[in-house]
Amino acid sequence: MAARRRFPPWRKGGRGRRDDSAPAPADRPQVVAPGWMERAGEMAETGLGTMARRLPALVAQSVRLAWRASPSDTIVTISLNLAAGFFTAFGLLATTGVLTALFSSGPTPDRVRDALPSLVVVAVAAGLRAALQAGAGWAQSRLKPQVERIVEMRLYDLTTAVDLAALDDSDFLDELNRAKGPGLYAAPAVVSGAVDILTGSVGVLAAAGTLGVLHPLLLPLLLLTAVPEGWASVRAARTRYLTMLSLVGVRRRKWILSDLMAEREHAAEIRSFTMRDFLLEEYDTLAAQERDAELAVARRQTVAVVIGDVMKGVSLAAVYSTLGLMLWNGAVPLAVAGTAVLAIRTGQGALANLVFAVNRCYEEGLYFGDYIRFCEDAERRVPAPPEADPAPVPDDFERIVVDDLTFTYPGADRPSLRSVSIEVRRGEVVALVGENGSGKSTLAKMMAGLYRPEGGDVRWDEVSLAAMDPGRLRERISVIAQDYTHWPMTARQNITMARNADEEMVLTASRASGADEVVAELGHGYDTLLDRRFEGGAELSGGQWQRLAVARGFYRDAPLLICDEPTAALDARAEHMLFERIREHADGRTVLLITHRLASVRYADRIYVLEQGKVIEEGDHDALMATGGLYAELYALQASAYRVSPGGA
Numbered sequence: 125m126a127a128r129r130r131f132p133p134w135r136k137g138g139r140g141r142r143d144d145s146a147p148a149p150a151d152r153p154q155v156v157a158p159g160w161m162e163r164a165g166e167m168a169e170t171g172l173g174t175m176a177r178r179l180p181a182l183v184a185q186s187v188r189l190a191w192r193a194s195p196s197d198t199i200v201t202i203s204l205n206l207a208a209g210f211f212t213a214f215g216l217l218a219t220t221g222v223l224t225a226l227f228s229s230g231p232t233p234d235r236v237r238d239a240l241p242s243l244v245v246v247a248v249a250a251g252l253r254a255a256l257q258a259g260a261g262w263a264q265s266r267l268k269p270q271v272e273r274i275v276e277m278r279l280y281d282l283t284t285a286v287d288l289a290a291l292d293d294s295d296f297l298d299e300l301n302r303a304k305g306p307g308l309y310a311a312p313a314v315v316s317g318a319v320d321i322l323t324g325s326v327g328v329l330a331a332a333g334t335l336g337v338l339h340p341l342l343l344p345l346l347l348l349t350a351v352p353e354g355w356a357s358v359r360a361a362r363t364r365y366l367t368m369l370s371l372v373g374v375r376r377r378k379w380i381l382s383d384l385m386a387e388r389e390h391a392a393e394i395r396s397f398t399m400r401d402f403l404l405e406e407y408d409t410l411a412a413q414e415r416d417a418e419l420a421v422a423r424r425q426t427v428a429v430v431i432g433d434v435m436k437g438v439s440l441a442a443v444y445s446t447l448g449l450m451l452w453n454g455a456v457p458l459a460v461a462g463t464a465v466l467a468i469r470t471g472q473g474a475l476a477n478l479v480f481a482v483n484r485c486y487e488e489g490l491y492f493g494d495y496i497r498f499c500e501d502a503e504r505r506v507p508a509p510p511e512a513d514p515a516p517v518p519d520d521f522e523r524i525v526v527d528d529l530t531f532t533y534p535g536a537d538r539p540s541l542r543s544v545s546i547e548v549r550r551g552e553v554v555a556l557v558g559e560n561g562s563g564k565s566t567l568a569k570m571m572a573g574l575y576r577p578e579g580g581d582v583r584w585d586e587v588s589l590a591a592m593d594p595g596r597l598r599e600r601i602s603v604i605a606q607d608y609t610h611w612p613m614t615a616r617q618n619i620t621m622a623r624n625a626d627e628e629m630v631l632t633a634s635r636a637s638g639a640d641e642v643v644a645e646l647g648h649g650y651d652t653l654l655d656r657r658f659e660g661g662a663e664l665s666g667g668q669w670q671r672l673a674v675a676r677g678f679y680r681d682a683p684l685l686i687c688d689e690p691t692a693a694l695d696a697r698a699e700h701m702l703f704e705r706i707r708e709h710a711d712g713r714t715v716l717l718i719t720h721r722l723a724s725v726r727y728a729d730r731i732y733v734l735e736q737g738k739v740i741e742e743g744d745h746d747a748l749m750a751t752g753g754l755y756a757e758l759y760a761l762q763a764s765a766y767r768v769s770p771g772g773a
C-alpha cells in the first residue's frame with residue numbers, strides 16, 4: 125500500500141515494528157504507530173480527483189458549521205462576496221469600453237473624453253467591489269471566534285460525557301489528542317478556507333465570464349493555468365499531513381517528556397534520581413526523529429512547488445502566445461485583447477487565491493476530519509440516555525447486591541474482576557481488602573456506576589444500576605477516590621465540588637475529616653485558592669490534600685460512601701480519627717471501605733478478600749482469622765510489624 129512507504133523507518137514492516145537503524149529503543153512504546161494510523165494514512169492518499177470529489181462535502185460541512193456558529197454572519201459573508209464578484213465582472217466589461225474609446229482614431233483629448241463615462245463606471249464598480257469585500261472580510265473574521273467556541277464546547281461536552289472506559293482505551297486517547305490539537309485549530313481555518321473558496325470562485329467566474337463574453341476560446345486558456353498550481357498545492361498538503369500522522373506518537377512522547385522536565389512536581393525527583401541526562405537524551409532522540417521528518421517534508425514540498433511553478437510558467441506562455449496569435453489573425457480587436465489581458469490577470473489572481481483556499485480548506489479539512497471522526501466515535505461512547513422512564517434512584521436502599529460481576533479494561537488481556545458477588549446492607553461498614561492489583565478499586569468504581577459490567581450486575585434493592593439515570597445515581601453515592609484531584613479552586617470549592625455551599629455542612633465535613641485544622645492555617649481560610657500557579661495560591665502537603673478529599677466525600681449527603689484508601693497519606697492521629705468516624709458508620713451512612721491498614725477493618729461488619737479479581741474469602745474479622753487464609757496471613761504480617769498479637773488487642 126502506498127501509504128506505508130511514506131511512514132518513517134520504524135513504521136516499516138508492519139504495525140509497531142521498527143527498523144534496526146532507527147534510534148528508538150524497544151522500551152519506548154508511545155513511539156509505535158497506533159492502529160488508526162493505517163486508516164488515516166489511506167485517507168490522506170488522495171490526488172486532485174479525490175480532492176475535487178471530497179471538496180463539495182467539505183465546503184457544505186463548513187457552511188453548516190458556520191451557520192451553527194452565526195447564521196447572520198454566514199449570510200452576510202456569502203452574499204457580500206457574491207455581490208463583489210458581480211462588480212468585478214461588471215468593472216472588467218466596462219474596461220472594454222474604456223479601451224475601445226482610447227484605441228479609436230481621432231485626437232487624444234476626444235478619445236479620453238469618450239472614455240470618461242466608461243472610466244466612471246469602472247471606478248464606481250471598483251469602489252463598490254472594495255466596500256463589499258471589506259464587509260465580507262469583516263463578517264468572515266467575526267465567524268472565527270464563534271466557530272472556535274462551538275467546536276471547543278462540543279469537544280469538551282463529549283470528553284466529559286464519554287464512558288469512563290473510553291478514556292482507558294489508548295486508540296481513543298490518540299484520537300482525542302489529534303482532535304484536541306490540530307483538529308480543533310483546523311475548524312475555523314476550514315470555515316475561512318471554505319469562504320475563501322467561495323470568494324475565489326466568484327472572482328474566477330467573473331473573470332471567466334468576461335473572457336467568455338470577449339471570446340469563447342479565451343476561457344479554457346485561463347483554466348489551463350490553474351492545473352499545475354493546484355497539483356503542487358495538493359501534493360504539498362498531503363506530504364505535510366502524512367508527516368503529521370507519522371509523528372503523532374513521537375510528539376506525544378515528547379510532550380510527556382517535556383512535562384516531566386519542566387513541571388515543578390517532578391523537579392525534585394529528577395534531581396534526586398539524577399534523571400536529567402537520561403531524559404535529555406530521550407528527548408533529543410525524539411527531537412532528532414521529528415527534525416528529520418520535517419526536513420524531508422520541506423524537501424518534498426519544495427520539489428513539488430518548483431515542478432508546479434515550471435508547469436505554470438509553460439502554461440502561461442501558451443496562454444499569451446495564443447492570445448498574440450488571435451490578435452495577429454484579427455480574431456480579436458486590440459481593445460478586446462487588452463481587456464482579455466486584464467481579465468486573465470484578474471482571473472489568475474482569483475485563481476491563485478482559489479487554489480490556495482482549496483488547498484488550505486483541503487489540508488485543514490484532513491485535520492478537521494480527525495476532529496469530526498473523534499466526535500462521532502465519542503458520541504457512540506457516550507452512555508445511552510436513560511430510557512424515557514428510567515428506574516427511580518431510591519433515596520436509600522436496604523441492600524446493594526453485586527452479582528457475578530465480570531469486567532475487563534479496554535485493551536487488557538485479562539479481566540480485572542471475575543464473577544465477583546458481594547452484598548452490602550444499609551448502615552454497614554463493608555471492607556474490601558487484598559494485595560495490590562487484586563481488583564478492589566475496580567470493584568468500587570463499578571459499584572459507583574463509573575464502569576459498565578461486562579457480565580453480571582450491581583443492584584440497589586433489585587433495581588439494576590444499568591436501569592437508573594447515571595447522573596441521579598451518582599448524586600446518591602459519595603466517593604473518596606484513591607487518585608483524587610487537587611482542584612485548582614478554593615478550599616471551600618474543593619469540599620463542596622461546584623455545589624451550593626452550605627456553611628454548616630462544610631464545617632461538619634471538615635471537622636470529621638480533620639480538614640478544619642488544614643484550613644485554619646490558610647491565609648484566607650476556606651476562600652484560599654489551592655494552587656501555587658495563581659497569585660496568593662497556597663500549597664498543601666499530601667496529607668493535607670487527603671483531608672480535604674475526605675471532607676469532599678463527607679460533604680455530599682449520600683447514603684453510600686465509598687472510601688478508597690482514604691488514609692494513605694494521613695498521619696497516625698488523623699488516620700485514627702477518620703477510622704473512628706467511619707466506625708461510627710459515618711453518621712449512619714453505608715460505607716464501602718478499601719484499605720491496606722488491616723487493623724482498621726477489624727471492626728467492619730463484613731470483609732471481602734480479593735485476589736486476582738476474585739473474592740476468595742468473606743466474613744468478619746474473627747471468622748477470617750479463624751479460617752487462617754490470606755486475610756489472616758496479611759493481618760499477622762502487619763500485626764507483627766507493630767508487635768501486636770495476631771489475636772487482636
Ligand SMILES: Nc1ncnc2c1ncn2[C@@H]1O[C@H](COP(=O)(O)OP(=O)(O)OP(=O)(O)O)[C@@H](O)[C@H]1O
Nearest residue numbers: 292533536540558559560561562563564565566567
Ligand atoms: N485504567 C485501567 N486500565 C487497564 N487496566 C487497569 C486499569 N486500572 C486498573 N487496571 C488493572 O486492573 C487490575 C486491578 O486494579 P485495581 O486498581 O482495581 O487494583 P487494587 O486492588 O485497587 O490495587 P491497589 O491495592 O494497588 O490499589 C490491575 O491488574 C490493574 O493493572
